[in-house]
Amino acid sequence: MKILITGGAGFIGSNVADRMIAEGHEMSIVDDLSTGFEENLPEKAAFYRADISDGNAIKAVFETAQPEVVIHHAAQMDVRRSTQEPVFDATVNIIGSILLLEECVRMKVKKVIYASTGGAVYGETQYLPADENHPINPISQYGISKHTVEHYLYLYGYNYGLKYTILRYPNVYGPRQNPHGEAGVVAIFSERMLDGKSPTIFGDGSQSRDYTFVGDIVEANLLALERGEGGIYNLGTGVETSVQQIFDTLEAILKSGLKPIYAPARLGEIQRICLTNEKAGKELGWQPAHTFSQGLEKTVAFYKEKLSRRL
Numbered sequence: 001m002k003i004l005i006t007g008g009a010g011f012i013g014s015n016v017a018d019r020m021i022a023e024g025h026e027m028s029i030v031d032d033l034s035t036g037f038e039e040n041l042p043e044k045a046a047f048y049r050a051d052i053s054d055g056n057a058i059k060a061v062f063e064t065a066q067p068e069v070v071i072h073h074a075a076q077m078d079v080r081r082s083t084q085e086p087v088f089d090a091t092v093n094i095i096g097s098i099l100l101l102e103e104c105v106r107m108k109v110k111k112v113i114y115a116s117t118g119g120a121v122y123g124e125t126q127y128l129p130a131d132e133n134h135p136i137n138p139i140s141q142y143g144i145s146k147h148t149v150e151h152y153l154y155l156y157g158y159n160y161g162l163k164y165t166i167l168r169y170p171n172v173y174g175p176r177q178n179p180h181g182e183a184g185v186v187a188i189f190s191e192r193m194l195d196g197k198s199p200t201i202f203g204d205g206s207q208s209r210d211y212t213f214v215g216d217i218v219e220a221n222l223l224a225l226e227r228g229e230g231g232i233y234n235l236g237t238g239v240e241t242s243v244q245q246i247f248d249t250l251e252a253i254l255k256s257g258l259k260p261i262y263a264p265a266r267l268g269e270i271q272r273i274c275l276t277n278e279k280a281g282k283e284l285g286w287q288p289a290h291t292f293s294q295g296l297e298k299t300v301a302f303y304k305e306k307l308s309r310r311l
């Protein structure tokens, strides 16, 4: 299949692209390299450097790439930046997505897979693990902009018959992770501890997230090529992991002897989240395959290798 991945030079998009190429798909990537890296781009992918909020540039990309499927990962994905620069956040995440959807309709794209966020659309949860029917109460501009695109997908499906699947990601960690993303703490702690430096825990370390390994998220994208039409799927492990537990698990792997530094909690961050995976199990056939410590072992191996290249 001819697949266009937006944000394919980034953490999750590049891992998805590698896997799709391994499965024999013809891959194009559009990315402005604002937070992604050229070194993440698979050799076999056609690369277009363009901003998704530039309508003319996107039109040209679609005309050359002629995609059958679009996997949409490009985004302003920094929660804190979204509160500081809400207009920029909305321009990339909402306007950029509308421009893409317009092109999908014009070019008769068969399906769109959208990387949404279960970590930011529900806000402070009323029950855990949160399922797809949990009330939507985002407490960041990022959560609002990511969720808004879900409405547009429904509308474009309703009005123009555009097929889509929405994947609500948990906090995704693993090789190539961006420290500014929703699970950035794993990358930051791994890099600091491998460098012999103590990581900082903001608050008492009890804040929890649903950390899911990127390889499992890649599998969900693969399954969504053929399944889950018109559906919204939470891709959680259903397990909460606290920041303190991240430190403890990393320390069990690294045996660094380091102690964390504790600093005051930061405002605007939710205290707890974890997501169900029952619907994704039933309708996509998806299950997370990695436990947190298995995923962390692979992540640490990646950062060890990265550090050795730097030395």
Ligand SMILES: NC(=O)c1ccc[n+]([C@@H]2O[C@H](COP(=O)([O-])OP(=O)(O)OC[C@H]3O[C@@H](n4cnc5c(N)ncnc54)[C@H](O)[C@@H]3O)[C@@H](O)[C@H]2O)c1
Residues within 6 Å of the ligand: 006, 007, 008, 009, 010, 011, 012, 013, 030, 031, 032, 033, 034, 035, 036, 037, 050, 051, 052, 053, 072, 073, 074, 075, 076, 077, 092, 096, 115, 116, 117, 118, 119, 146, 168, 169, 170, 171, 172, 173, 177, 178, 181, 182, 183
């Ligand atoms: N990492 C997580 O834990 C997580 C959780 C939930 C949802 N998501 C979603 O997954 C997607 C990928 O996130 P990631 O963690 O891989 O982040 P990332 O920053 O590594 O990847 C995003 C990519 O999009 C590109 N990009 C940004 N703005 C662009 C623009 N205007 N035009 C073209 N390209 C642009 C960046 O250069 C980057 O390569 C995002 O849509 C994010 O909202 C991530």
